[in-house]
Amino acid sequence: MIDFSIEPEFQAKLDWMETFVREECETMDLLWPGNSVNFETHRSDARRHLKPLQEQVKARGLWACHLGPNLGGPGYGQVKLALMNEIIGRSSWAPTVFGTAAPDTGNAEILAMFGTAEQKEKYLQPLMDGDIVSCFSMTEPQGGADPGEFTCRATRVTNNSGEEEWEIEGEKWFSSNAKLATFLLVMAVTDPAAPLTERMSMFIVPADTPGIRILRNVAIVGDTDPEEGHHAHIHYDKVRIPADHMLGEFGGGFKVAQARLGGGRIHHAMRTVGKCQRALEMMLERAVSRRTRGKLLGDHQMVQSKIADSILEIEQFRLLVLKTAWIIDEVEAGRMPHGSARKWIGMCKIGLVKLYHDVVGRSLELHGSLGISLDMPLAHWYAGHWSLAFADGPTDVHKSQLARAYMKTTTPADGLFPTEYIPTRTAEALRRYPNAREA
Numbered sequence: 349m350i351d352f353s354i355e356p357e358f359q360a361k362l363d364w365m366e367t368f369v370r371e372e373c374e375t376m377d378l379l380w381p382g383n384s385v386n387f388e389t390h391r392s393d394a395r396r397h398l399k400p401l402q403e404q405v406k407a408r409g410l411w412a413c414h415l416g417p418n419l420g421g422p423g424y425g426q427v428k429l430a431l432m433n434e435i436i437g438r439s440s441w442a443p444t445v446f447g448t449a450a451p452d453t454g455n456a457e458i459l460a461m462f463g464t465a466e467q468k469e470k471y472l473q474p475l476m477d478g479d480i481v482s483c484f485s486m487t488e489p490q491g492g493a494d495p496g497e498f499t500c501r502a503t504r505v506t507n508n509s510g511e512e513e514w515e516i517e518g519e520k521w522f523s524s525n526a527k528l529a530t531f532l533l534v535m536a537v538t539d540p541a542a543p544l545t546e547r548m549s550m551f552i553v554p555a556d557t558p559g560i561r562i563l564r565n566v567a568i569v570g571d572t573d574p575e576e577g578h579h580a581h582i583h584y585d586k587v588r589i590p591a592d593h594m595l596g597e598f599g600g601g602f603k604v605a606q607a608r609l610g611g612g613r614i615h616h617a618m619r620t621v622g623k624c625q626r627a628l629e630m631m632l633e634r635a636v637s638r639r640t641r642g643k644l645l646g647d648h649q650m651v652q653s654k655i656a657d658s659i660l661e662i663e664q665f666r667l668l669v670l671k672t673a674w675i676i677d678e679v680e681a682g683r684m685p686h687g688s689a690r691k692w693i694g695m696c697k698i699g700l701v702k703l704y705h706d707v708v709g710r711s712l713e714l715h716g717s718l719g720i721s722l723d724m725p726l727a728h729w730y731a732g733h734w735s736l737a738f739a740d741g742p743t744d745v746h747k748s749q750l751a752r753a754y755m756k757t758t759t760p761a762d763g764l765f766p767t768e769y770i771p772t773r774t775a776e777a778l779r780r781y782p783n784a785r786e787a
């Protein structure tokens with residue numbers, strides 16, 4: 349049974365969110381613009397404005413909803429979360445206002461899943477309260493995000509007081525928000541000889557630990573100062589942490605890292621839908637407002653084609669994300685086998701980049717010079733599509749994994765010609781119905 353309706357009670361929450369995001373979060377985008385300003389906890393002006401908004405979200409039970417009930421969240425399930433993220437995606441500040449900003453969301457999830465009681469109390473609670481920022485430090489300057497190439501090592505040592513510690517040595521790249529974080533989750537090789545999925549462990553490294561050397565804060569498009577970005581190139585220079593600062597089991601780093609990705613990827617996908625819908629709204633308004641060659645822009649057929657393609661592509665992708673969310677919920681409920689959602693999540697990750705590129709690009713094009721100017725948000729959004737393409741693993745890798753997953757379950761053709769070879773199939777049909785062609 350397929351049912352696309354939304355319960356009235358939940359629809360009321362979505363309606364409230366829609367108005368709140370348009371009126372309050374989009375206002376914050378205008379007052380405090382910038383790539384990562386929402387993570388700058390020292391910005392007292394923005395924080396002063398933010399806190400009461402977060403309180404309103406909390407009062408309505410809409411705070412940090414990505415956590416399931418076993419982890420202290422409301423347990424809406426992924427379909428409802430997808431619908432919420434569609435609205436959140438309209439605004440850069442909205443994820444912070446709703447306690448769902450990456451990478452803190454994924455970091456909170458793995459702390460909740462794998463953390464000890466002490467780790468949760470010390471790191472998870474303030475993160476959940478929105479009081480601190482965290483960092484996920486995995487990608488390496490040479491190895492990228494391929495764990496098979498990681499060289500950053502953690503070795504067990506004994507300090508002068510005879511206590512067991514971990515010593516981390518190596519470099520990490522694009523560790524977002526490292527300069528603002530209270531703690532970093534660092535993935536390091538603990539057993540180079542082990543099979544790939546057991547080679548690494550995850551560590552909680554407090555930001556004030558000696559030896560964390562930020563070599564540069566790499567800036568990306570949209571940042572104003574090339575020397576003051578938010579993506580750190582870090583040298584962990586013999587960084588020592590207590591033995592109990594491992595998150596999860598020895599050799600469990602891969603598993604921990606995987607656990608933070610699934611939900612996050614479809615949340616990003618649905619936020620992309622929200623952003624594209626906003627770009628479409630702009631496209632439509634422009635089409636019925638601007639005149640050229642004696643008629644409205646929207647009366648030109650190529651403009652209509654752009655609008656129609658955008659409407660269709662947004663709707664198609666939205667359905668893909670909602671189906672994926674539904675599959676995740678079915679897996680969670682035990683009605684589908686574990687792993688059923690993997691290829692669907694991959695499809696969302698692949699599709700979101702193209703949708704964003706095409707829809708935002710068309711909207712920018714329809715606005716002409718105004719579109720590429722910084723008087724409209726479209727140019728920044730358009731440039732940002734590459735960040736979406738790389739964050740959480742490059743699109744090409746996801747495409748490759750998806751194609752291989754399908755090929756793995758495909759049987760090679762039996763004989764010289766494909767199964768669909770018409771002469772063979774016709775011969776088979778005539779064998780079954782020898783008299784079929786008789787007059």
Ligand SMILES: Cc1cc2nc3c(=O)[nH]c(=O)nc-3n(C[C@H](O)[C@H](O)[C@H](O)COP(=O)(O)OP(=O)(O)OC[C@H]3O[C@@H](n4cnc5c(N)ncnc54)[C@H](O)[C@@H]3O)c2cc1C
Nearest residue numbers: 484485486487492493522523524735738739740741742744
């Ligand atoms: C905005 C942003 C924030 C980020 N935040 C973080 C963070 O907080 N923590 C963190 O650890 N990392 C972070 N990253 C890093 C991100 O995970 C990597 O950029 C991403 O995984 C790709 O790695 P790479 O940049 O080294 O590119 P590469 O791995 O070098 O890939 C570059 C290109 O090579 C090709 N390619 C690579 N591998 C394959 C393959 N297997 N098959 C076919 N083609 C391939 C693709 O065309 C790909 O686009 C962030 C990245 C961005 C852009």
